[in-house]
Amino acid sequence: xxxxxxxYIIRGCVFDVYxxxxxxxxxxxxxxxxxxxxxxxxxxxxTQVALPVFYKETQLELGFRIDILVEDKVIIELKSIxxxxxxxxxxxxxxxKLTGLKLALLINFNTNEISKSIxxxxxxx
Numbered sequence: 001x002x003x004x005x006x007x008y009i010i011r012g013c014v015f016d017v018y019x020x021x022x023x024x025x026x027x028x029x030x031x032x033x034x035x036x037x038x039x040x041x042x043x044x045x046x047t048q049v050a051l052p053v054f055y056k057e058t059q060l061e062l063g064f065r066i067d068i069l070v071e072d073k074v075i076i077e078l079k080s081i082x083x084x085x086x087x088x089x090x091x092x093x094x095x096x097k098l099t100g101l102k103l104a105l106l107i108n109f110n111t112n113e114i115s116k117s118i119x120x121x122x123x124x125x
Contacts, residue, residue, distance in 0.1 A: 001071060001073075006043065006071055006073055007074060007105060007120070009038070009041050009043060010076065010105060011105075011118060013034055013037035013038050013041060014034065014107055014114060015114060015115075016037050017033045017037055017109075018114040020033070023111055025109070026080060027078050027079060027080045030078055030080060030109045031047060034068065034076070035047050035068060038068070043070050043071055044070070044072070045068055045069065045070050045071075046066075046068070046069045046072075047067065047068050047069075048066070049065065049066040049068075050063055050064075051064040051066055051095060051098055053098065064095065064098075066095060066099075073101060073103070074103050074104065075092065075095050075096065075099070075101060075103070075104035076104070077091065077092045077095065077104060077105070077106045077107070078107055078109065079106070079107065079108040079110070080108065080109045080110045081108060081110055082110060084106065084108050084117070084119065088106060089121065092106045093121055093123070096121060096122075097123060102122060102123050102124060103120070103121070103122055104120075104121045104123075105118055105119065106118075106119040106121060107119070
């Protein structure tokens with residue numbers, strides 16, 4: 001399955017979660033519901049995946065957490081905030097760079113129109 005095939009399924013699951021729960025909940029609640037939907041569609045997912053950071057070939061004790069990793073190919077970064085800022089887009093691009101993956105989705109559930117709150121980010125795709 002390609003990254004594009006996976007994101008098509010993810011988008012459908014995002015709409016299902018949004019239509020069921022609506023806006024205004026915590027990010028963790030959307031993560032749990034989306035993880036449920038993705039598993040129901042038969043996708044292999046991991047949640048809260050540790051992403052170590054290396055500096056000059058030394059692993060730093062600090063790191064990041066990827067909200068959801070789908071099929072070891074697509075990163076999903078979830079938000080439930082008033083406004084997606086430029087720093088959030090940069091965060092996802094950094095995740096792609098650090099992992100070497102090609103595709104990520106930045107999704108903000110705190111919106112009146114979910115279709116406009118799904119942002120596709122690519123790295124050499």
